[in-house]
Amino acid sequence: MTFTLTRRAVVGKMALAAMLPAIAASPLSAIAATSTPKPTPEEPATAALLHTAFPHARLDAAFYSGAAGRYLAEIAKDPAAMAEHRRGLALLDGSYIAPFAQLPEMVRRSMVARYDQEPFFKALIWRGAELIYRDAAVWKMVGYEGSSVEYGGYIERGFDDIDWLPAAGGAK
């Protein structure tokens, strides 16, 4: 299977230098250090949104709730951001028979597709990508090994250990 994914611009200009590590984002360690925030009314729907945007079979519900909690704690300091987020959740919660968090995944996906150009969603997935993919547990899950200088780099730890390539294409 092959497909072209990213030339279809969903997030467009908001990408703001996507390749760069962290424009205008506080380091995760600073957030993780603060004690786990109390669950808020917004948390279940926020967690469900993060799960819909970043579905990983190997991450459990508690992981998404944790990330949602951290996100909510961050935007709680910015009334405008919180208001926009609440407006977004109301759109999702208000337009179906059950609250967003309780809908089947397929339905959730189609609802998010309807609102994925809304500012609340763009803000959530941008910061959400940082909260999720800067997490050491996620690194472990996907096989990213992080800082290497303290181990002498990868020169003795598999930088050239590939073993499945056709013989003709290996090292010269």
Added chain:
Amino acid sequence: MTQFSLDDSSVFVVIGSGAGGGVLGNELAQKGHKVVCLEAGRRLEMSDIVNDEAEMFGKLTWLDRRMATGKPDPNFPVWGCKTVGGTTMHWTGACPRFEPHEMRARTTYGALPDTTLVDWPVTPEEIAPWYDKAEVRMGVTGRQGMPFLPPGNNFKVLEAGARKCGYTDIDTHNMAINSIERDDRPSCHQLGFCTSGCAVGAKWSTLYTEIPKAEETGRFELRPECMVTGIELGPDGRVSGVTYLHQGKRVTQKARAVAVAGNVVETTRLLLNNSSDRHPQGLANSSGLVGRNYMRHFTIQVMGVMPGKVHFHRQTHLAGVVRDERGHRPERGFAGGFLISTVPFTPEILAKNMIIGGWGRDLTEVLDKYDQLAGMLLTGEDPPQLSNRITLHPTERDGYGLPVPVIHYEDHPNTIAMKEYAWKAGRRIYEALGAENVIEMGDYIPATHNMGTARMGDDPRASVCTPFGRTHDVANLYIADGSLFPTAGGCNPTLTIVALALRQAQHIDREVAAGRL
């Protein structure tokens, strides 16, 4: 440490301590001249360099306000550094030379509509010995007797796929990264964090090569955290000194001559912001070309989910190259060519890059197979266009109170055609190895290569600088960065910036000896 007096009008002032400024300053000091190097950024210690992209981004990157119209991100059009060492801290170290046919772009490509293509005023034969010197200086692998770096996983995938597609000009590239211990620096440990500053110093950065060597001469003073805002002229029309901001104070240093190496955007801003009765359109801008013909190379990526593990984060970012598409073959539907090299991403950067295109399973299915990913970067020639230009915002000001630079850039149709071709070429390479999934990623990286805004030439009406990089209008004002490039070529610019800086140093030295400077 050497200190020069502010009234000492015998010093050369070099603005910027990156590839251009660091090399020019050191070379002048080695030749016996007194040099003050003014650098806007801080001076880091080796211990400040850690394997954390987000942290290093904050320490290294130029984050003062910039704006853009057209294709680039409106708020972050250019990716560079503001620190001692300049963007040689972020850079990945690839050191290809311009091809002779690229230096004769107008002759080779003909009249491409809506471009200002020219042949370089410096011939390939003339620059060749300077390339040799630059390669020795930087310890470029695969050149001048330096061994190549060893092939790692991401490169091996690229090479195997490329060979299946019939490509043959493939190796671990000419890199300014030590493949052996050399120059009091270790060989590459394959840390995999090249764009965050090399924590062991294997990658050439002026912070720990040119700058300390210059200081050892006793004729070089580096002044960090000094942001140059003014270039003053004397009654004779020559530069008499420069003014900079240091810890909120305004300081003026007298000078015998000045070289600007602020990396295109800042070089342009400094010239345009220093207009006077004599230079109503900005300093050294009688041609009206300062800021015009801005070029940046396209930078697209292709990622493959491969049938086995790759672990592409475990090695140098730019770990090898395929050069076969570099040539000029108009039958492909465009002029000029491009290079194919490797690139890795951290999970976070990969995710952020991919959410530009979508969310949900399309994204997480790729991230779930992070350890099976191979990645390539494709960069190609960008023809000069008068309308791609850097100007000053009429009202917006940055933290220094300086006018915010505004970059206007649009792809030329030639670039669009080359990109379309390059995406397909990249996809074929991973498909040839049975990739489960191939992802084409767009041209979203802010510009890392900046060129063209003070082009060299023989005609003062059609160029800003002489073939030695001296401005036509001001006899003791030089430019020593990518601004000088009349065309962009199909390769990374830094080796050429360094070669031109070394050549300029010799020219300046001779001018001094002849009593002209």
